[in-house]
Amino acid sequence: MFIESIEESKKNFKISDKIEIFDTTLRDGEQSPGVALTVDEKIQIAQKLDNIGVNTIEIGFPAVSEGERQSAREIAKLNPKANLCGLARVIPADIDALLMSDLNYVHTFIGSSPLHREYKLKMSKEKVLEKAVTAVEYCKDHGLTVEFSGEDATRTEIDYLIELYKAVEDAGADKINVPDTVGVLYPAATKTLIETLKREIKIPISVHCHNDFGLAVANSLSAIEAGAQQAHVTINGIGERGGNASLEEFVVSLKVAYGIDLDIDTTQLYNLSDYVSKVTGIKMPPNKPIVGENAFAHESGIHVDGILKNAATYEPIPPELVGHSRKIALGKHTGASGLRSKLKDYNINLDEDQFCNVYDEIKKLGDKGKTVTDADLKAIAVTVLGKVKEENIKLLGLTVVSGDSVSATATVKLEIDGKAKETSKTGVGPVDAALKAIQDLVKDTIAIKLEEYNIEAITGGTDALAEVFVIISDDLGNLSTGRATKDDVIMASVEAIINSLNKILFIREK
Numbered sequence: 001m002f003i004e005s006i007e008e009s010k011k012n013f014k015i016s017d018k019i020e021i022f023d024t025t026l027r028d029g030e031q032s033p034g035v036a037l038t039v040d041e042k043i044q045i046a047q048k049l050d051n052i053g054v055n056t057i058e059i060g061f062p063a064v065s066e067g068e069r070q071s072a073r074e075i076a077k078l079n080p081k082a083n084l085c086g087l088a089r090v091i092p093a094d095i096d097a098l099l100m101s102d103l104n105y106v107h108t109f110i111g112s113s114p115l116h117r118e119y120k121l122k123m124s125k126e127k128v129l130e131k132a133v134t135a136v137e138y139c140k141d142h143g144l145t146v147e148f149s150g151e152d153a154t155r156t157e158i159d160y161l162i163e164l165y166k167a168v169e170d171a172g173a174d175k176i177n178v179p180d181t182v183g184v185l186y187p188a189a190t191k192t193l194i195e196t197l198k199r200e201i202k203i204p205i206s207v208h209c210h211n212d213f214g215l216a217v218a219n220s221l222s223a224i225e226a227g228a229q230q231a232h233v234t235i236n237g238i239g240e241r242g243g244n245a246s247l248e249e250f251v252v253s254l255k256v257a258y259g260i261d262l263d264i265d266t267t268q269l270y271n272l273s274d275y276v277s278k279v280t281g282i283k284m285p286p287n288k289p290i291v292g293e294n295a296f297a298h299e300s301g302i303h304v305d306g307i308l309k310n311a312a313t314y315e316p317i318p319p320e321l322v323g324h325s326r327k328i329a330l331g332k333h334t335g336a337s338g339l340r341s342k343l344k345d346y347n348i349n350l351d352e353d354q355f356c357n358v359y360d361e362i363k364k365l366g367d368k369g370k371t372v373t374d375a376d377l378k379a380i381a382v383t384v385l386g387k388v389k390e391e392n393i394k395l396l397g398l399t400v401v402s403g404d405s406v407s408a409t410a411t412v413k414l415e416i417d418g419k420a421k422e423t424s425k426t427g428v429g430p431v432d433a434a435l436k437a438i439q440d441l442v443k444d445t446i447a448i449k450l451e452e453y454n455i456e457a458i459t460g461g462t463d464a465l466a467e468v469f470v471i472i473s474d475d476l477g478n479l480s481t482g483r484a485t486k487d488d489v490i491m492a493s494v495e496a497i498i499n500s501l502n503k504i505l506f507i508r509e510k
């Protein structure tokens, strides 16, 4: 059986007793284009990383700015259990900047590959080696723990790489790191490289894998199989270009697939991912393993049926292990048992005919390519049950002023639970202004956020019918869709928002 051959293959692994997590979200992760974290955000992330139990946090590159040094000092004041490390080139000014940042662990590096030596540094092999050794000695003289990287190690001549790493080992380095700077490794090559280095180097070996080919986690795991004692990772796999190996994928793979528990509190991973995503502005694709919104979502009838009988049928990882939750999604693939379980969750009792009507309605929406949220299901079920769905919010009036010399302003009048209320707001355009006015009018009842806004012209011409589709979320994490079709785009937008608002208020009554 295949499962037995997996166990058999594990016998060839040379896995170390002590595997450490070196998190570089605050350094390589922050080097993602467009990302710049404030001191406070860095402190928050460092605290969360320390709470989950990573061994080392690379807090940044102290030579870069005073802000970087300040955040290092503030993080050091937290007295974390994790080691705090900073990046430095093999130059005294960088190492001095790190020493001024209250750090006692340096990750120092110099380009080692022919490309880096010849084009970037314009240095001979001998010069690179001499600079590396001098820097390691300087760091050691200042009492630092030293991790040394030959940048672009994986495109460096192997004999020279060994010579360089042996030289820094002799100079007192505590660990060597092997950066796959442009992600060119693949698992079998990683294994050979790490095994080769292990035969030559006595100090612990770490890997730093980039994800240009989508292989960063696989390569990091392969390095561990070959005896590497540490992996550099980032939350959500953020980092230069395609990013780095993702912490959550690496740690959970080790735990679930390899049976190696690193003492990381995996139950915080979803929250941590969400926080990093918010402060960096890098949204996770829904299908991102472990932390994506679809990582534990099921729609197809066959899968939902299996999940309801035994979750392990289609969930290799229990969602609670990573602090996520299971979601049964509704759509054209929904099966009867999935729908029944949803209706049960909402205490909605339908007879067989009513059930078939709701089922058909959901399939019809799915066939039209529409999203079906829980709020939609509740609204459909209530309609089928013949109950009159009282709308809490009604539009009584809308006036917009817009143009190139005035700020777009919307005046919205709503009836909320029988009372009329009116306000005016400005925005980047009339729809934005109207949304802001609605948000303001309902703020005592509910805080809403527009998650998605789509507009489609159904007919042609300037009087075309426009269909607006929105998804809004509330402060409790509920999602609701809203639709409206009108020949006036702004009216259609406002009606779609109010439609979704009524549904979300309705679902909150559950």
Ligand code: KIV
Binding pocket: 028, 087, 109, 149, 151, 152, 179, 180, 181, 182, 208, 210
């Ligand atoms: O990817 C890389 O090579 C790095 C170095 C600074 C080690 O991040």
Ligand code: ZN
Binding pocket: 028, 179, 181, 208, 210, 239, 240
């Ligand atoms: Zn890197």
